[in-house]
Amino acid sequence: MKLCIIFPPLPFGWTPVAPPSLEYIAALTRRADPDIEIELISASADPNAVDSLDCDLAAISILTPTAVGGYKIAEKLRARGIKVVFGNMHASAMPEEAKSHGDAVVIGEAESVWPEVLRDFRNGQLKPFYRGEQIVLDELPTPLYGLLKGKRKHQFRIVNTSRGCPYNCTFCSVKPFYGARIRFRPIEHVVRDVAAIPEKMYINGDENIWWTGKAERAIDLFTELKGSGKRWMGFGSLGPVLSPVGPRMLKAARECGLLSLWVGWESISDEGLRSFAADGKIGVDRERAVKTLRDHGIDVSLFYMVGSRHDSLDDFKRSIEIAERLGVSMHPSLVVPYPGTKLREQYEPYIYKDLGWEYYNGAYALFEHPDLAMAPEIREELFFETSLELLSLGRVLRHMKNVPMQGFPHAHILSLMSQIPVRHGMKIAYEKWKAEKDLVSKKRAGVTAS
Secondary structure, X not given: OEEEEEXXXXXOOOOOEOOHHHHHHHHHHHHHOOOOEEEEEEOOOOOOHHHHOOOOEXXXXXXXXXXXXXXXXXXXXXXXXXXEEEEXXXXXXXXXXXXXXXXXXXXXXXXXXXXHHHHHHHXXXXXXXXXXXXXXXXXOOOOOOOOOOOOOOOOEOEEOOEEXXXXXXXXXXXXXXXXXXXXXXXHHHHHHHHHHOOOOEEEEOOOOOOOOOOHHHHHHHHHHHXXXXXXXXXXXXXXXXXXXXXXXXXXXXXXXXXXXXXXXXXEOOHHHHHHOOOHHHHOOOHHHHHHHHHXXXXXXXXXXXXXXXXXXXXXXXXXXXXXXXXXXXXXXXXXXXXOOOHHHHHHHHHEOOOOOHHHOOOOOOOEOXXXXXXXXXXXXXHHHHHHHHHOOHHHHHHHHHHOOHHHOOHHHHHHHHHHHXXXXXXXXXXXXXXHHHHHHHHHHOOOOOO
């Protein structure tokens, strides 16, 4: 039996980050049945690999922006008699939709049901749906690093040390998928997985590398990783940075190789933060928290959304001023009401129903705005104008001077390695948007293309 695990193409080209679901599901498969032959395909890195694929079962991991691409791959494979099982966040939020394009759907986390999926397939008894449980994380296998091949090499692997999120941000898919309770992996298992990564730099893929009230666990983790000899970047909230234990936590993070923190700034305005119920995660003084991070030698990239029903035209312009004042890189996205989120429920009456999932990539206005000055085409144009300015080559290179010297030269190289692919992808997105603008406007108006 041969299994192929597939991550569909990303909306705007290849990135150097290996899709974590590929090598991890491969490890679950190897543990459940060592006799299964496994092939991994990252379609962004190897676009034509699916065309020559030969396997018995294909597992396709889909997020909302990649769902349509995943469904197209499934159609090709099923036409050749290959069975298809879908999984990951979009399949879990929209299981009936996913099932209409495949033979089975794994809803939720895969660990508790993946061996059953493989056994049922071998026995010719594949069920339509498998519901995974939110189990303790004491026995997760090390991903099969090195199994992923392709024409383009992925330079970063993702390591996860926890699952779950206690915050109530309305836009987020993490809590509906992983639950509200934070589940931590044993620290020694994390150290083991980091040691297995072939590269000298990796990404901590946790929703948050340090949770409010759990800073001591973060310090213990960082202390044990200190001897890894590897450098890394991760996602972190600002709240714990200014806590009493913050300085000790940041020192431990820096000493174990943290170079760059990706922070959810979420919204430019405080009103926007409150509308997303994200103010609790941000903390009391987010600008001071960013400055504190940089004072500890950690570079900062801020990710935020614009164009919500509470935003104004001014929010697009203010981000450039914030980037310059704080010495950080800024990465905007238009608001996306993902399926399964509270924001989706809130925005449901205003969503443009004829825009398919392929437009849920952060570059399109997906819902009506109460202010006529915030028409969808204007939001999109301002988004690209702001993004391309923030990612202009001159600004990217000038940011190098703002990267803390404690991380030289690795943090400076990392800044380029993380921003240049995003810049390239944004230029692709902009050209695509210009080419499709009239078609998208017709879809918003409910006009069927001829």
